[in-house]
Amino acid sequence: MAGFGTLLAVAVSGFAVAALAPLAHARADTADANKAIIQRAFDAWAAGTGGPYDLLADDATWTITGNSLASKTYPSREAFMSEVIRPFNARMSAGLKPSIRNIYAEGNTVVVFFDASGTARDGKPYANTYAWFLDLKDGKIGKAHAFFDSIAFNDFWTRVEPVP
Structure with a gap:
């Protein structure tokens, strides 16, 4: 026969689970x-009408992990766009399609x-596989960590000069 302490523990734990259920549902909705x-940002990117960089908060940090020539943490949207994305796009004759x-x-x-x-400006293809970990707040990207093949990136980055 269960003691009062056991029944109380079961009742309290059942209450805790019931109380947490709405929080789990809200987290799933988020x-x-x-x-x-x-998904919408990537669809726009593929269509050439926008992209995920449009979602970057002004104070977003973007970390490129690994040992590529661009690997570091960029402290703002503008730093990342001016040091990586614009020079990358200036090396392409046809933009990336995800x-x-x-x-x-x-x-x-x-x-x-x-x-x-x-397709890079030198006529050669550029292809890479990426994993992006994006932290969102109010529909904006506040923090990102990007992983990709640094050998393919470094070859492209050093081989093709950006158009000013």
Whole structure:
């Protein structure tokens, strides 16, 4: 026969689970909404009408992880755009087109696993596979960590001069 302490513990734990259920539902709703925001941004990128960089907050940090020539943490949207994205695009004759393999979301974090390819100004293809970990707040990216093949990136970055 269960003692009073055991019954109380079961009752309290049942209450705790019931009390947490709305929080879990809200977290799932947030994850679904954030996943949809990123999906739309990637759809716009593929269509040439926008992209995920449009979602960067002004004070967003973007970290390129690894040992590429661009690997470091960029302290703002403008730093990342001026040091990486604009010089990257200036090396391309046809912009990158993404192809999402999968999107994962939990709470405010969205992970996008995708391939992107385009044609460099020297006529050679550029293709890479990426994993981006994006932390969103109020529909904006506040923090990002990017992983990709640094050998393919470094070859492209050193081989092709950007057009001013």
